[in-house]
Amino acid sequence: MLTILFDGIAYGMLLFVLAVGxxxxxxxxxxxxxxxxxxxxxxxxxxxxxxxxLDVPFLVCLPLAFAGAALLGAVLERTLYRPLYRKPHxxxxxxxxxxxxxxxxAVDYYVGSTQQIMQLPQWLKGRTEIGxxxxxxxxxxxxxxxxxxxxxxxxxxxxxxxxSRLRASVDDQRVAAGMGINVNVVFLSTFAxxxxxxxxxxxxxxxVLGMDPTFPLKFMVYFLIVVAVGGTSSITGPLxxxxxxxxxxxxxxxxxxxxxxxxxxxxxxxxLLWKPQGLFVRQGGKA
Amino acid sequence: xxxxxxxxxxxxxxxxxxxxxxxxSLDLRRGARHALIGPNGAGKTTLINLLTGVLEPTEGRIxxxxxxISRLAPHQRVRRGLVRTFQINQLFASMTPLQTLALVVSxxxxxxxxxxxxLAADAGxxxxxxxLLAQFHLAEVADQKTEHLAYGxxxxxxxxxxxxxxxxxxxxxxxxxxxPAGEREELLQTVAALPADVxxxxxxxxxxxxxxxx
Amino acid sequence: xxxxxxxxxxxxxxxxxEPLFWLAVFAAPALWPGQAPIINETAIWALFAIxxxxxxxxxxxxxxxxxxxxxxxxxxAALFARHLSPDPHLGLLVAMGASALLGLLASLTVLRxxxxxxxxxxxxxxLILLELANKLDWLTGGTDGIQGLTIAPVLGRFEFGIDGQxxxxxxxxxxxxxxxxxxxxxxxxxxxxxxxxxxxxxxxMAIGIPVHARLIAxxxxxxxxxxxxxxxxxxxxxxxxxxxxxxxxSADVMLMVVIGGVGWLYGGVIGAVVFQVIRDVLxxxxxxxxMFWIGLFLVVLVLVGRDRxxxxxxxxxxGAGGKA
Numbered sequence: 001m002l003t004i005l006f007d008g009i010a011y012g013m014l015l016f017v018l019a020v021g022x023x024x025x026x027x028x029x030x031x032x033x034x035x036x037x038x039x040x041x042x043x044x045x046x047x048x049x050x051x052x053x054l055d056v057p058f059l060v061c062l063p064l065a066f067a068g069a070a071l072l073g074a075v076l077e078r079t080l081y082r083p084l085y086r087k088p089h090x091x092x093x094x095x096x097x098x099x100x101x102x103x104x105x106a107v108d109y110y111v112g113s114t115q116q117i118m119q120l121p122q123w124l125k126g127r128t129e130i131g132x133x134x135x136x137x138x139x140x141x142x143x144x145x146x147x148x149x150x151x152x153x154x155x156x157x158x159x160x161x162x163x164s165r166l167r168a169s170v171d172d173q174r175v176a177a178g179m180g181i182n183v184n185v186v187f188l189s190t191f192a193x194x195x196x197x198x199x200x201x202x203x204x205x206x207x208v209l210g211m212d213p214t215f216p217l218k219f220m221v222y223f224l225i226v227v228a229v230g231g232t233s234s235i236t237g238p239l240x241x242x243x244x245x246x247x248x249x250x251x252x253x254x255x256x257x258x259x260x261x262x263x264x265x266x267x268x269x270x271x272l273l274w275k276p277q278g279l280f281v282r283q284g285g286k287a
Numbered sequence: 288x289x290x291x292x293x294x295x296x297x298x299x300x301x302x303x304x305x306x307x308x309x310x311x312s313l314d315l316r317r318g319a320r321h322a323l324i325g326p327n328g329a330g331k332t333t334l335i336n337l338l339t340g341v342l343e344p345t346e347g348r349i350x351x352x353x354x355x356i357s358r359l360a361p362h363q364r365v366r367r368g369l370v371r372t373f374q375i376n377q378l379f380a381s382m383t384p385l386q387t388l389a390l391v392v393s394x395x396x397x398x399x400x401x402x403x404x405x406l407a408a409d410a411g412x413x414x415x416x417x418x419l420l421a422q423f424h425l426a427e428v429a430d431q432k433t434e435h436l437a438y439g440x441x442x443x444x445x446x447x448x449x450x451x452x453x454x455x456x457x458x459x460x461x462x463x464x465x466x467p468a469g470e471r472e473e474l475l476q477t478v479a480a481l482p483a484d485v486x487x488x489x490x491x492x493x494x495x496x497x498x499x500x501x
Numbered sequence: 502x503x504x505x506x507x508x509x510x511x512x513x514x515x516x517x518x519e520p521l522f523w524l525a526v527f528a529a530p531a532l533w534p535g536q537a538p539i540i541n542e543t544a545i546w547a548l549f550a551i552x553x554x555x556x557x558x559x560x561x562x563x564x565x566x567x568x569x570x571x572x573x574x575x576x577x578a579a580l581f582a583r584h585l586s587p588d589p590h591l592g593l594l595v596a597m598g599a600s601a602l603l604g605l606l607a608s609l610t611v612l613r614x615x616x617x618x619x620x621x622x623x624x625x626x627x628l629i630l631l632e633l634a635n636k637l638d639w640l641t642g643g644t645d646g647i648q649g650l651t652i653a654p655v656l657g658r659f660e661f662g663i664d665g666q667x668x669x670x671x672x673x674x675x676x677x678x679x680x681x682x683x684x685x686x687x688x689x690x691x692x693x694x695x696x697x698x699x700x701x702x703x704x705x706m707a708i709g710i711p712v713h714a715r716l717i718a719x720x721x722x723x724x725x726x727x728x729x730x731x732x733x734x735x736x737x738x739x740x741x742x743x744x745x746x747x748x749x750x751s752a753d754v755m756l757m758v759v760i761g762g763v764g765w766l767y768g769g770v771i772g773a774v775v776f777q778v779i780r781d782v783l784x785x786x787x788x789x790x791x792m793f794w795i796g797l798f799l800v801v802l803v804l805v806g807r808d809r810x811x812x813x814x815x816x817x818x819x820g821a822g823g824k825a
Contacts, residue, residue, distance in 0.1 A: 026617065032616065032617055032620065080800070080804070083804065084803065084804070087803065089563055089616040089617075089620075090557070090563050090759075090763070091803045091807065092803075093563060093565070093620065094755075094756075094759060094799050094802065094803050095799065095800055095803040095804075097752065097796070097799060098795070098796040098797065098798070098799025098800040098802075098803070099796065099800060100796065101792045101793065101795055101796025101799070102793050102796035102797055102800065103796075104792065104796075105790045105792045105793035105796065106793065108789075108790070109790060109793075217748075221624065221625075221628065224617070224620070224621055224624075225621065227617065228617050228618055228620075228621040258636050259632075259636060261628070261632050262629055262632040262633065262636070265625040265626075265628050265629045265632070266625075266629060268621065268622075268625050269610060269621075269622050269625045269626065269629075272610070272614060272618050272621060272622055273609075273610055273622075276613040276614025276615070276618050277614065277615065277618070278618075339707065341703070341706075360706075360711075361706040361707060362706050362707075362708075362709050362710055362711050362712065363711075365706075365707060365708060365709035366709050370707075371707060373704070373707075377701050377703055377704040377707070378700075378701065378704065379696065379697050379700040379701055379704065380700050380701070381696065381700055381764075382693075382696060382697070382700065385505060385508055385509060386509065386693065387697075389505070389509055389693070390690065390693040390694065390697060390708075391708045393690040393693065394690070394694060394708060394709050394710055395708075395709060398690050399690050399691065399694050399709075399710060399715075400690075400691055400694075400714075400715075400718075401689055401690050401691055402685065402686045402689045402690075402691035402692065403685060403689065404689060404690075405509075405510065405513050405685075405688045405689060406509055406513070406688060406689060406690050406692070406693050407506045407507070407509035407510035407513065408506075410503060410506060413503055413505040413506040413509060414503060414505070416505055417503065417504070417505040420505075429505075429508070430508060448704075448708060451708075452708055452709060
């Protein structure tokens with residue numbers, strides 16, 4: 001059972017890194033971006049292709065995946081997303097679904113639809129058993145990397161000037177702009193960074209979750225659950241939501257294989273009924 | 288037989304560490320014309336939101352015509368005659384003034400749930416809507432979508448909607464905000480012409496206006 | 502009738518082209534008998550689209566899981582036909598009842614929260630039903646679905662044949678009936694309150710509209726209509742599969758409503774026809790990658806502005822896009 005918990009935590013931390021960008025941009029721009037998973041896919045494919053075709057070492061691929069996805073995010077934010085911030089949510093949903101369709105088809109066309117095989121470096125393979133707790137080394141690696149990222153994110157948000165600007169813009173965009181904060185730059189850099197994180201998550205998750213063109217569609221629901229349940233006004237909210245989701249999913253599929261995914265969706269609906277603004281929203285904060 | 292139509296006792300509203308409403312009690316008599324004054328940020332609109340049920344009070348009670356309405360939903364308070372206007376126009380962008388007022392009157396007369404007859408079917412509703420349009424000088428723009436109306440007309444519609452609800456207690460949140468000086472008279476005269484037994488509470492920060500009204 | 506009444510009635514009045522439209526629609530299966538199965542399919546999509554439009558266009562609820570009601574209606578009709586009675590009329594009513602019940606329960610979930618919350622709970626519900634259909638395979642046939650259903654003749658006389666004629670008239674009749682019902686609802690005071698809720702929920706509450714009660718009512722009605730569409734699918738084709746509950750179905754019907762025009766009843770009907778044509782054309786040109794072109798279409802649609810799609814002269818003008 002401890003192993004289930006361990007695997008669930010690994011899965012949850014991965015989901016957090018994948019989804020945190022979505023949570024922040026949702027809270028910042030009030031934009032429902034269903035194409036977030038596409039950035040994760042980009043990161044995953046960059047990693048896999050670099051490793052397969054150019055023999056780039058795994059650890060080098062990770063920052064490259066981040067950079068590639070972040071660059072793509074920056075370009076798209078400036079050109080396509082920015083004019084759409086004021087549009088109704090329906091339009092945003094339609095737009096981002098359209099982007100996903102395009103991304104999925106493009107990857108299918110250029111790379112093919114089979115799932116990509118990822119060869120982990122030797123030192124990441126293997127398992128350590130401590131009593132009843134079995135820890136896969138790769139999952140341990142994921143937990144460590146994601147925990148470090150979380151700490152770094154929290155530090156950026158609460159200790160740096162950029163973090164304060166970001167929090168100000170999330171709280172009240174107009175006032176922030178009135179104070180001289182360049183909201184456009186904040187949006188652009190946040191969106192790029194969030195997409196980069198998604199790309200990094202995609203790279204990390206390629207081995208565990210499977211990387212094929214349908215990745216954005218398959219996992220989008222999970223990202224949305226993390227954001228909806230975790231709320232968009234902090235990063236601890238999505239973190240806890242992601243962990244909850246990861247553990248529930250892994251445990252559900254292990255203990256009740258017949259009803260696995262069903263548990264997650266039901267849990268989500270129940271939670272959202274109880275707390276429509278998300279489980280971890282600050283009192284008095286904007287949704 | 289109490290003459291007090293609206294009253295609240297010990298109303299408190301806290302937002303985290305901020306106390307927006309601090310132990311407010313007031314009594315409004317039938318037919319009263321009062322003004323609630325204060326600078327921006329004093330919590331006037333918060334008080335209106337508490338009285339109308341948009342916000343839940345942290346502490347305190349609200350009574351309307353002797354009935355405790357503290358737990359009632361906003362639409363239930365409107366049904367009992369407690370009506371408000373908004374400082375920033377809250378209108379129905381895709382509907383025309385005629386459609387808007389016909390709708391409000393229908394709902395007010397208990398016809399809002401009727402799905403089997405058309406909105407145009409009831410002559411009484413249409414007549415009252417027409418009357419309100421004339422009263423508020425909206426007849427010329429009656430068939431234009433609200434989103435295309437000029438600001439002054441929108442403000443008039445904002446107040447007209449409140450009157451269409453046949454209020455017994457009317458809470459006006461800065462009714463002439465943003466209205467050019469020339470058109471203010473018109474608006475205020477309409478408010479002054481309200482039936483004598485309707486109680487009006489005017490939120491304002493312009494003192495000249497207040498003293499000409501209250 | 503005083504002048505104000507006739508002004509109000511103007512938007513609700515029958516336009517001159519409407520009777521012609523419906524005559525043409527009903528003549529279609531007789532004029533092009535080879536296309537009857539496609540006409541049947543399109544009529545079912547159009548009915549489904551009307552159901553979504555009531556929820557999306559008139560009540561303002563963004564739902565990515567509307568197939569839940571379609572699929573439940575489809576499966577209920579199938580199980581009814583297999584285990585209880587092949588009578589299509591009873592099957593239709595039972596399916597509508599089941600979907601209405603689900604709609605009633607589901608409506609409680611979409612009342613509060615943000616657009617994102619609503620998106621998630623509607624999506625979640627459809628995914629739950631999909632999982633159930635998958636896992637309860639002793640009941641639903643799992644991935645194979647329920648096949649080879651025998652359905653009794655309509656009105657005791659008209660048998661569902663391979664040519665699809667009876668099927669298309671059955672579906673078209675349902676489409677017309679529910680279209681007229683939707684029309685009555687939309688032009689009534691009740692419909693007016695829905696539009697008010699959609700435009701400005703805060704103000705709707707402030708004029709005495711019991712928002713929750715009205716939303717529950719329309720959501721239940723829309724679910725029942727979607728269930729009717731699902732039942733029509735099963736009854737006219739003789740089988741049901743998990744496709745009826747899929748995300749594809751929810752997304753496609755939303756596209757239809759958007760293409761045809763949200764908040765306009767004919768939007769659903771026209772959108773269904775246009776979408777079918779586009780998909781047909783696209784899959785012939787690029788059978789594998791038509792998803793790309795649909796995606797591109799959506800992106801362009803939103804960037805240009807949904808309301809300006811059919812006014813090409815406005816495409817390159819800067820200006821209003823979005824809510825007032």
